[in-house]
Amino acid sequence: MEGPATDPVRYAAMFAALGTESRLRIVRLLLAAHPGGLIVSDIQTEMGIPASTLSHHLDKLRQQELVAVERKGTFLWYRANAVRLQELLDFLYAECCTRSSVVEPTALVQICK
Amino acid sequence: MEGPATDPVRYAAMFAALGTESRLRIVRLLLAAHPGGLIVSDIQTEMGIPASTLSHHLDKLRQQELVAVERKGTFLWYRANAVRLQELLDFLYAECCTRSSVVEPTALVQICK
């Protein structure tokens, strides 16, 4: 019954989850590896941080559903959650565009080729 | 000499600045009032929080340049910073679109009318 989550509390929590360099880098890694995803040890190698610290960050990203995880044998595969990222992008875009004319619609599309 | 700020540290800080309900609501208020902006006491009335608390939030948003302030006589007028918001939106979009194919380009444009 959650709905599309128009309430600012959830979006604030999502922004907060992206609000550290470590977690933002993790999301970037997962986006670069999308849709295949990455296993924790590979993320750890890339990040260069202790396993427990990384696990905490992954947990926070998972709480906000910015990433999803699936076990395959011994390994846990993390991947970026496209739906939530799109929601976040839509929210920010709608705020800047619908509520005001801060952002021009055409500006964004050019970025993606 | 700052440049367009492609580094994730700054974007993480910007996300963090939007990562509380209070500050996200403030930005929404300023976007709704764009480009005129609002004075502090009007924001306070809308938010229902103490002046000192509000001032701290505004300071944090200003540090990340998500809002700008200008004094006109006795009043301080705060307004949303279109440039920074656009940068943030572009960053998120570029990550989701260029690095992967998480987000379809067309999906966003429809939102704005």
Added chain:
DNA sequence: TTCCTATTTCTGGTATGATGGAAGTATGAG
């Protein structure tokens, strides 16, 4: 000047968050 309003800064208390070593759990191999 004095007074009033607007807003910030000071100060301190409390809570939340980040970090990481150590121990625990889960899965698969042999």
Added chain:
DNA sequence: CTCATACTTCCATCATACCAGAAATAGGAA
């Protein structure tokens, strides 16, 4: 079963963030 690997949870520490009353500053009016 034992063992090894992958990852998490437990636990503690430290830093940062949030909050808000009180005091200070800035500007304009009289």
